[in-house]
Amino acid sequence: MSVAITAADINKLRQMTGAGMMDCRKALTENNGDFEAAIDWLRKKGAKVAALRGDREAKEGVVIAQTTADNKVGIAVCVSCETDFVSKNADFVAFAQSIADAAIANNVSSIDELNNVTVNGAKVADLVNDKLASIGEKIGITKLERIDADYVASYIHGANRIGVLVGFTGNVGEGGKDIAMQVAAMNPVAVDESSVDATVVERERAVITEQIKADPKMAGKPDEMVSKIADGKLNAFFKESTLVNQSFVKDASKTVADYLKSINADAKIVSFKRVALG
Numbered sequence: 001m002s003v004a005i006t007a008a009d010i011n012k013l014r015q016m017t018g019a020g021m022m023d024c025r026k027a028l029t030e031n032n033g034d035f036e037a038a039i040d041w042l043r044k045k046g047a048k049v050a051a052l053r054g055d056r057e058a059k060e061g062v063v064i065a066q067t068t069a070d071n072k073v074g075i076a077v078c079v080s081c082e083t084d085f086v087s088k089n090a091d092f093v094a095f096a097q098s099i100a101d102a103a104i105a106n107n108v109s110s111i112d113e114l115n116n117v118t119v120n121g122a123k124v125a126d127l128v129n130d131k132l133a134s135i136g137e138k139i140g141i142t143k144l145e146r147i148d149a150d151y152v153a154s155y156i157h158g159a160n161r162i163g164v165l166v167g168f169t170g171n172v173g174e175g176g177k178d179i180a181m182q183v184a185a186m187n188p189v190a191v192d193e194s195s196v197d198a199t200v201v202e203r204e205r206a207v208i209t210e211q212i213k214a215d216p217k218m219a220g221k222p223d224e225m226v227s228k229i230a231d232g233k234l235n236a237f238f239k240e241s242t243l244v245n246q247s248f249v250k251d252a253s254k255t256v257a258d259y260l261k262s263i264n265a266d267a268k269i270v271s272f273k274r275v276a277l278g
Contacts, residue, residue, distance in 0.1 A: 002029075003033035009028055010024045010025050012035070013035060013038055013039070013042075016039065019042050020122075020123060020126035020129060021126075022122075023042060024042075027039075027041045059080070059278050060082060060083055060086065060277060061078055061080035061087050061096070061139075061277055062078070062081075062087055062093050062096035062097075063078045063160050063161060063275050063276065064076070064077050064096055064163060065100075065180075065275065066100055066154050067104075067152045067154050067165075071153070071171075072148065072149070072150070073147070073148050074147045074149075074152035074167070074273075075146050076143070076144070076145045076146075076154070076163040076164070076273055076275040077096070077099055077100045077114070077144050077163075078141070078143035078144075078163070078277065079092075079128075079139065079141055079142075080139060080140055080277070081138070082138055086135055087160070093160060095127075095131055098119070099141060102114065102119050102124055103117075103144065109146055110144060111142075111143075114141060115141065128140060128141065145165060145273035147165045147167040147272075149167030149168060149271070150168060151167070151169075151170060152165055152166065152168070152176075153165070153166045153172065153176025153177050153180045154166075154180060155177050155180035155184055157181070157185075158184075161276065162184045162274065162275065162276045162277075163274075163276075164181075164184045165180070165272060165273045166179050166180045166269060167270045167271045167272070168267045168268065168269055169266070169268045170266050170267035171267070172260070172263050172267050175259070178250060178259070179243075179260065179269070181250075182246065182249050184274065185249050186246055187274060188241055188242055189242065190241075190242050191242065191243050191269050192243070193242055193245070195242075196241075196242065204237055208230045209226060209227075209230050212226050212230060212233075243269060244257040244260070244269060245257065
């Protein structure tokens with residue numbers, strides 16, 4: 001005689017294993033409501049592997065950055081795995097692309113939202129568990145960034161190892177990709193000096209000040225002089241580390257701000273996101 005499987009039973013097994021609802025229902029049904037047998041059934045299928053592999057690190061993976069057709073929204077997603085053997089596999093890259101497509105199609109803003117999106121009748125979280133079971137590595141959606149702007153450009157660098165989004169106040173066309181490439185290559189800390197986090201500025205100034213004071217030539221020099229030199233070095237830091245002030249990688253005679261002006265004099269960079277493996 002079969003045992004009736006309740007929603008509470010299914011939820012309990014989900015809490016115990018992290019497996020998807022449909023898998024839990026089938027596991028309990030196949031094993032007549034026996035939780036231990038159902039767990040073994042799930043483990044054999046691979047659905048429990050996620051919990052068993054929780055202590056393993058997934059430092060490899062695939063990063064996808066893309067925008068909506070109107071370039072108003074950009075989303076970058078990192079689907080992680082344990083080895084570059086898997087991350088370079090065409091099937092895994094296609095899987096990561098399908099996750100990114102789902103993120104764009106469903107207008108998500110977080111990993112939790114993405115995990116709960118339904119694709120072809122299955123939740124993304126369950127698709128991830130199924131993929132985990134099939135490849136035998138810990139995988140997961142580990143990073144998600146989003147930009148909403150008048151125009152968003154995207155760029156993927158180094159065989160899906162870095163994904164970049166840049167938001168602009170106006171349409172910059174293909175030039176936006178060049179600036180996103182700049183972010184991938186030079187890893188700026190902020191758009192401009194005014195948007196650098198105050199703690200970063202304080203830390204940088206403290207380091208610079210100590211370096212100046214440690215110089216034997218500065219022994220006995222007044223604090224005002226030290227502070228003035230520190231200001232100069234801090235300005236050099238802003239030039240090297242903020243996006244609009246950096247030398248443009250495709251033409252070092254220009255700054256990024258100069259290049260942007262050449263493609264759209266009215267456009268400004270409002271934000272950027274850089275998602276990298278590791």
